[in-house]
Amino acid sequence: MTRADEGEMIPDLEAILRRWIAAIPPGRVTTCGALAELLGDRQAARWVGTWLVEHAHTEDCPCHRVVRAGGRLGRSRLGEEVQRDRLQREGVELLPEGVPEEALVHAPELASLLGIQEEDRPLRQLRTIQEEMRKKVVMTPLSSDPKDCAGVDVSYRGDWAVAVYCRVSWPGGDKLYETSIVERARFPYITSYLAFRELSPMIAVLKKAAREDQLADVIAVDGSGLLHPRGIGIASHLGVVIDRPTIGITKTLLCGHVEEKELPPGGTSPVEWEGHHLGVVLRSQRGHAQPVFLSVGHRIDVEGCIRVVRPLFAQHRLPEPIYWADRLSRAIARQLK
Template sequence: MGRQMNGTKDAWSQIDPPVLEDTLRRLISAIPAGYVASCGTLAELLGDICAARWIGTWLGEHRHDDACRCHRIVRAGGRWGVSAIGLARQQQLLQQEGVLLTASGVDPRCLLDSAALRTLCPEVASNPPLAALQSLQDELRGQIQLCPFEEEPHSVAGVDVSYKGNQAVAVYCHTAWPSGERLWETHIVMSTRFPYISGYLAFRELPGLLRVIEEAKKAGHLAEVIVVDGSGLLHPRGVGIASHL
């Protein structure tokens, strides 16, 4: 790992992870009164259906205000889902806007599909943020090299990130090998703005990991092997957080 970090192309620096919540709010604002959209449809517009679970979580946790139109978001098939304003208030607002309600959700005739939402929000549809991140991963996949050690390493470091709300703590711990003696450690605390979405962990955690590894380099404690709590080649696009790093 130490050898590979010197002089390689830094593809990460070419892209700034997007603020997905801002894009999601633009999509929601584009849904006209009298209609609803599902979490899955919104995820498709963001560029990956895997984002649907995060959208469902966001609906129950986001900071709501009078300008927010989150009541126009439902689950697949128009079924009721989690809402920050509560189901009763969501139903009341939708009825006021002319949405037809059923026992389990909304009338399918009021449910927008992805094609309709693309027409309503072309600026997002033409440049899905998650699709751009996938392109970066595809680029990085071609740069991965598996380089076996010629001799047993003498030092190993572990890196990981833990969370409390929107605060992330990235940690680097350098140890001797094979004794396991702890040689040096550091950590940083930072805010996170990119959510957890399966397949995109690097865009959430890598900014913090790069900072602690840079501190290790400056202190002369860059280990020969860095163990990452995440996948590498075992990833939908072959570029997990270990491959990114």
């Protein structure tokens, strides 16, 4: 595990997977879903499958012992034919549809084989961190209008993360400052765990801006705030860590209910989640056809989110600080080798 800048322990999921797969005895196989369950969340099954296809493979790698749901072949980086050959050489009698049920090691048996207890599951541990962070979120009106607002976003090229911070004037939206950092990504993309992937590069670029006295009064984040399955999206997590007002801005809604209706330019519609008004869908007052979703991050309320963001649209779907942070981070990522 490595220590991220926010002071929390981030598990090395790739190393954990390699260790677990190596413990599967020859002649037995497991599934992406079973491994995800051991990690602590079935939502991680998609990442496990992606990792199997893309991981750095070695001659002694036992990745052929992981199959799709129901025992179907095809997730190994080796390819289906090589996977079939290796399993047969280990004594697995394959059926036309894949691996027979008796060869499968399901999650409970695999947990027993590896000696994994409930408290050992890394994603469950991260959820506990999120639950504790959620208790620290403050939803309150801004004490005064900001003089500036910044956007922060992260783009990727392979294992590298590019974080960009862009500060603009408020309410004018004129670009005042931008900076970036590049560092290795420490955690994969798994739905609802984005903070553990992006918090480290975001904090690094904010520290760089702070050293140059460029921290804005409000930070807009490309990601969810309280509109998150556990109420602690990246915008809220970051806000608590830096103790500064933050706003979550996304193009899609991670969770919550919004009334289906056509918005006029500059119009909003409330987004409810678990009985609370935590955000809005907002259409640019310049009339862009596609709206965005705002959610409370930290030390701000819904009305404050609207007041800060609404003047910052130009000709783009995203408000200016997020638009420029997104554009520059992508440009830098494309240049990386």
